Amino acid sequence: MSIERPDTLQDAPLGRVSAYPEHYDAGLLYPIARAANRAPLGIRDDSLPFEGEDEWHAFELSWLDTKGKPVVAVARFRLPASSPNLIESKSWKLYLNSFNQTRFASRDEVIESLERDLSAAAGAPVVTELFGVDDERLTPRRLPGECIDDLDIEIHDYTPSPELLAVGDEVVEETLHSHLLKSNCPVTGQPDWGSVMIRYRGPCLDREGVLRYLVSYRQHQDFHEHCVEHIFTDLMARARPERLLVLARYVRRGGLDISPWRGTPGERPPEPLRLARQ
Structure with missing residues (x-):
């Protein structure tokens, strides 16, 4: 199964009034x-x-036996950063809702359908896990x-400003981590709230500069995945x-919820990890 790769958001469902599907439809996914x-x-x-991965x-995943x-479940998907496409979030939600009135013989059949469709949209294998709603994991x-959020600093920049980053000898x-990350949806302008963790070995980062830099995304419009890549590339360029x-x-x-991570070769995030706000 192949899905065409659109290069713009012109036809994306994000920001539009959408009818919620009643039957399974992989064509709802928008890469x-x-x-x-x-x-x-x-x-x-x-x-x-x-x-990295997204x-x-x-x-909100459910289907009929x-x-x-x-049947209800919580799904975890891992989409590789090396995939040519990301998948627009509202189309993903509409796609998942198309399972609501669809009958499946088993959880394995649900996973097989999810991995097939999402992998086709992303252009690379997407790994899927299903959990019960009370699963301790x-x-x-x-x-x-x-956490660097309690630093007593003045902030004036609210668009990405890598020049705020400084290092010592x-x-x-x-x-380090902060819960003050906020960016905005590039289509609807709605706020996207997040927490960010930075783990590194190298010249010591000035913590006030890091916090000012992270807050500088507050009025920036971009997808979650690209914000993380922006932060990664700025830190590599400024701190090496x-x-x-x-x-x-x-x-x-x-x-x-979306949790992208990007790292130098061999770096991996702590797993599994969900925060209270998620």
Whole structure:
């Protein structure tokens, strides 16, 4: 199964009034090429400067068993950053809702359908896990490292300003995080709230500068995935760390949360990890 790759948001369901589907329909998925948003950052799909994934949780997934009885589950999807496409979030939600009145013989059949359709839209394999709503593996946790949100600083920049990033001479290995990340949807302008973790080894980052820089995304319009790539590329350019991992956990919206991470080769995020706001 192949899905055409549109290069614009002109026909995307995001920001439009949409009828919710009553029957399973893989054609609802709307892939968006990553390349256009990566080009201004100097990122090429054929030579990515990072490894990573976009991890999604879906909290509004349900289908019917063979007797017509509803089944509910929470899904976790992992979409590789190397895929040529991301998938627009509202189309993903509409697609998942198309399962609501569809009968499946087993959970395995549901997973098979999800992985087939999402992989076709992304252009790369998407890994799917299903959890019961009370599964302990979904218990919220805290981000590792030190929170920098209590720093007493003045802030004047609310669009991405990499010049705010500064480093010292000492080489350190540390993990910092902030819950003050906010960006805006590039189509609807709605706020996207998130937490971000930065784990690195390299010249010591000035923490006040890091916090000012993260807050500078407050009026920026972009997809979650590209915001994380923007942060990663700015940190690499300004600090030149030996190792770097940038992970964002965005607040759930429309039954979905998105948690992209990007890292230098060999860097992996702590797993599993969900926050209370998700």
